[in-house]
Structure formats: C-alpha cells, structure tokens
Amino acid sequence: MTDDDAGPNRIPFVPVTLSDVAREARVGESTASRVLRNQGSFSERTRSRVKAAAERLGYVPNRIAGTLASTGSRLIGIVVPSFANIVFAEVLRGANAVLDDTDFQSVIGVTDYRQEQEERLVSSLLAWRPAGFILAGLEHSPAATTMLKASGARIAELLDIDGAGLDIVVGFSNEAAGRASARHLVARGYRRIGYVGHDLDRDLRAAKRFRGFAQALAEAGLSLHDREVVGQPSSVEAGKDGLARLLDRRSGLDAVYFSNDDMALGGYFLCLARGLAVPRDLALFGYNGLDIARHTPQPLTTLRTPRLRIGEIGARLLVSGAPAQVVDVGFELVEGATA
C-alpha cells in the first residue's frame, strides 16, 4: 500500500530504441538510422514509414550511444569564471545562439575564478570527449593546458588577446583598453588620478587593464596618485567602500579609474550620497558597459566590449573547423557624463 517511498508515481520507463523503430517500420536498423539522420540514400516510401514509426513510438535517439559509435562527439565544453558577471553571461548567450543552430550541445562548468577549479572542470569535461572547448582568457594551469592539448579538441579562448593562445583566440587587448582609458582621462585634463580595483590575483584581465593604464599614465609623464585594491570579487559595494577609503585617505584626487562598471557604479553612488559633483569634484571612469550604468542620472564614462559577438565568433570558428587564429574585436570608448 505504500507507493510514496521513492519519487512520484511514474510509469516504469521503457526506453524505445532504434531497433524498436526499425521493427515497427519493417526495415533494417541501419536503414532506420539513415533515415533518422537524413544521411545516405533511401526511398521516399521508406522515409515516411520510418518517420511514422518513430513518431508513433515516441522515439528519442540516444546520443550517448550515437556518440560512442561514431568517432567525434557533438559536445562543446564551456568553462567560465562566473554566471553572475554579465560579461560571461553575454559571451555564453552569444555562443549558445550559434550552437543552437548546429547540433552541438554545450556542457558548462563554472570556476568561480579559481584556476584549480578550472583544471578540475577541464578534466571532468574531457570525460565526455568534447569536440571543442570554450574558455575565458589565456591563463590556465599547466596541467589544464597539457590536458587540453592532449585532448585533440579544438579550443577557443575568449576575451583576451594579450598573450599566447592554444588555438582560436577571440577578444581584445585588455592592456590597450587600460591605456585607452588613461589617455582619455589625461586628454580631458585630469592629473591626480586614482585607481579602485578588485581582486587582481584572480581576475587576470583586470590586472592587465591596470597595467596598461599605469603604463599610459607613465608615458604621459604622470603617475598614479593613489590606489585602493579590495581583496574580493568586484561588486557595487566593493567599489563604494574602496572609493570611500581612497577619498578619506588622500585628498586632491580629480579622477578615479575603476576595475569595472560594478565598482564604478558603487563609486558613483558614493559621490551622490556624499554630495560630490561628478565630474567637477571627481571624475569616474569604468569598464565594460554595464547596462545599468547607461541609465544612471549621469551615464557612466566607460569602455564597452562586444561580448555577445565574442561569444558568437568564438563558437562559430570552433564548430566550423576554422584554422587557429587570433581575432581582435576591439573595444569602444563610451563618453558618458562622468569623465
């Protein structure tokens, strides 16, 4: 009388196999297979019989078996640092849009910005024998690099081109992005420039931007007035607190460069709360064109990167068997009202 012990009531699952379909359609297995994959030749009469039989039985092809039997898989392993960061969300969206139009499927893993986690993910995704990998950035652990190279899978590394790639690389120069930001501030006449950043050990691309930024300042004969780096992931709160500490410590700042728009937004809110006029009292410069930052009372001055396109291009090159290459998609400086 007890039937509530393990899961809901459900009809015992009886899988329908290709041979069931073949029998139902009164054809051989391989014929049924050819029809269902629409490959090779078969008569119209056969086609309709097999299709009808498959329909009638509710046949769902088993990709596991299919992949095992054929040589290459139709899986793409995707490894990103985070879902929450809009950058990766959009890259994923772009990649997915492309993969949706093919018969590739993506298997996704999230590293939380930890390289050892990336390594774990690569090795466990490898167990599915993916045809390709999509990764963020160019920096991977030696073990991960070795595994990737040995896997025979194609690899697309996205969002950064400052360094050596393994195969396909799609992105832009983070160092150049940092330099462009510094040059903008300098051209606008700012001289006492600070930096508020996050966790540069983890976010290596942010570190590259900072390097480029500092370098361009030096080229202009300036140096960073002060910096405040919080040891946590980027967030609005971290930006707010970081700027607060910077302002409390150092006077005379006329502009601040933030490691990204989340941080910059926090800074902007702090200015609003403290009654500082932006950009007269303090100019703010962000990075990455966060949607929200375009609609604040004063749109944020920032640098926008074509994240969606990066995902699209990466995925397309990967599945189309294009040769190894580096694609620089560039970036765009957005002149808002804050710098």
Add this chain to the structure above:
Amino acid sequence: MTDDDAGPNRIPFVPVTLSDVAREARVGESTASRVLRNQGSFSERTRSRVKAAAERLGYVPNRIAGTLASTGSRLIGIVVPSFANIVFAEVLRGANAVLDDTDFQSVIGVTDYRQEQEERLVSSLLAWRPAGFILAGLEHSPAATTMLKASGARIAELLDIDGAGLDIVVGFSNEAAGRASARHLVARGYRRIGYVGHDLDRDLRAAKRFRGFAQALAEAGLSLHDREVVGQPSSVEAGKDGLARLLDRRSGLDAVYFSNDDMALGGYFLCLARGLAVPRDLALFGYNGLDIARHTPQPLTTLRTPRLRIGEIGARLLVSGAPAQVVDVGFELVEGATA
C-alpha cells in the same frame, strides 16, 4: 609543406582506453574498472598498480561509454530562461555548487523566455538520457510536459510554487510575494498606487506577482491607480521609460510597484534625474533584491528571495533521490528607503 590548413599543429590524438590501462597494469579490464571507480573489492597491490598505470598513460575515463554501459546517466539537464538575469545565474550557481560535490554533470540550455525553445531544449537534452532535469517555473508546453513525464528522469521545478508540479518543486509563492508587497505599501499609507511592468506574457512569474498585488489592493478596498506595461524584457531602461510614461499620463500617484529591481532601479534613476524626492513625492517598490539596489544612495525597498538556496535545495533533492515534494523557501521583505 603546408601544415596550416586545418587547425593548429597537434599530435594525432590517440585515446587511451581502459583496456590499455589494464594491459599496462597486467590486470583484467574489470579489475581496472573496479579500481578506477573505487567500487567492489581489490587488493592494495592491485590498486596501486592500476592507479600508476592510469597515471602513466594519462588515462581519462570515457563517460560516454560508461554511461551507455551502465543503466543510468550522471547528467542533469538544466533549462533556464536566461543567463543575464541574476536570478537564474544565482540559481545555477547554487545548483552547480551541489552538483560539483557529486559526480553529476550539468548540461545547460537557455530558452530566452520562449516556451517553444524550452520544448526544443528538453527534447534535445533528452537525447543524453539525463538522470534529472532542473527547470524554471511550473509552466511548460504540453509536449514538453509529456516528454518529461515519459523520460523517467527526476524533475525539479524551481522559483515558483503557485501551481501543480511534476515532481520536486522548490520556490516560493509569487502571488504571496505580490500580496506582501501591496500590503506593505498600504500599511505605509500609500493609496494611489501604480504598476510598471514588463512582458507579462513571457514572464509568467511576474504575472503571478502582479495578480497577487492587485488582489491584495482589492482586499484593502483599493484599486490600481494606473499601470504601464512595456512589451519587452525587463531592464533598467524599460523601467525608466515606463515610469516616465506613467508620470506624464497620470498625476497624483504616490507609489509605484515594479515588476522587478531592474525596472525599479530605472524608476529610481528617473526620479533622481527629475528631482523627485523619494519616497516623499513618489515611493518605489521593487522585487528580487538586486545587489546593486542595496547600494544606491537610498537602498531600494524590495522583496528578496533565496535564489542560491533554491538552486541548492533543488539540486540536492534531485540527486539524492528524495520523494516528490514541494519546498516553500519563502521570501523576505527588505525595508529600504524608497517605500
């Protein structure tokens, strides 16, 4: 002399199989298999030899073959409307955190809030014979429902409990969330209340919140003063524009309920830009505890839901083989400074 015609130079990929490992370790295949899965019994001597052989050869078990040979797969199909929405990103993060500690792997699909896309995804994920599915909400197309039921997979539907679930349901009542929001505004003395919402045909949970909101107003003897529903996905811009239209059309509003925090933030920025004092001139109420909205000069009054926990609980129940059940995780009204 041409070797740059198809992808990077790479050693021809020679996969290492279990039988290679077995031969190298001078044991039988099944013994090697038992050691590598740490299952069944074997001597310490055998263990170390097999491990060493696997290590030496760089063996990566083939999950495709393993899954085919054993009965059940270790895959979980996850289908969410969007990556960009922080809600789903956090649910995913929670689910992934749990799955990472098991040997389940997730295969993710994104519907873009389109039910027909959900159906396509369910059917193509089914080809991987997943052990479980994680879905957003309770509303699915009839075909998708049929497929899911017939698949034999466990199913977790997240983020909503207003309706009938298929198996495991983890979330909260969106209608109750709407009611709680209305009661708060009424208790605070607001009487001329408006609504600014997005694409309710697509976002069915937002529609449920609106229903609950309107219902609670009615119970208090009030009715909605006016509403503005934009026919697009939620965004800061949509909230800003929506509120602008509402204000330009209707005077005397004292509070506005937004379909979520993105929208509300847009509304807040509009008030800042127009010099409206919040909440004196206009009170604002959001939904979903967007991180950013806690750090605006005035924190947004909103309703927070435990998204991470929802993902965690859903995944945990799914993989632990728990019986079908509904888990109400509730929500929390966050009294900010805007209502």
Add this chain to the structure above:
DNA sequence: GCACGCATTGGCAGCGCTGCCAAATAGGTT
C-alpha cells in the same frame, strides 16, 4: 586433510548506435 566461506580476479555479453560491406533491387541498354 578436506570442506567451506570470503576476498579477489578475469572473461565476456551487452548498452544503442554508426560505419562498412555485401546483397538485393531497380532502371536502363544492347
């Protein structure tokens, strides 16, 4: 010394599908 139980091991038949090849059929041609 022999039977018994337990731990350990290897052989082998599939899992459901695809790829290869040979067989069967169809459609002309002389």
Add this chain to the structure above:
DNA sequence: AACCTATTTGGCAGCGCTGCCAATGCGTGC
C-alpha cells in the same frame, strides 16, 4: 533476355565501458 550500373537495403562488428558470473586463492574450523 542478358547485362550493366546505380540506388536502396540489411547484417554485423565494433565504440569503451559496466555488470554478471564463474574461477581462483586463501585462511578457518572440524
């Protein structure tokens, strides 16, 4: 009618692994 080619079809061996079962070895108790 015999012959040839092109199309269509079915049989069957794997893909790499797991699950089952039988075989082996070893320590115990009588």
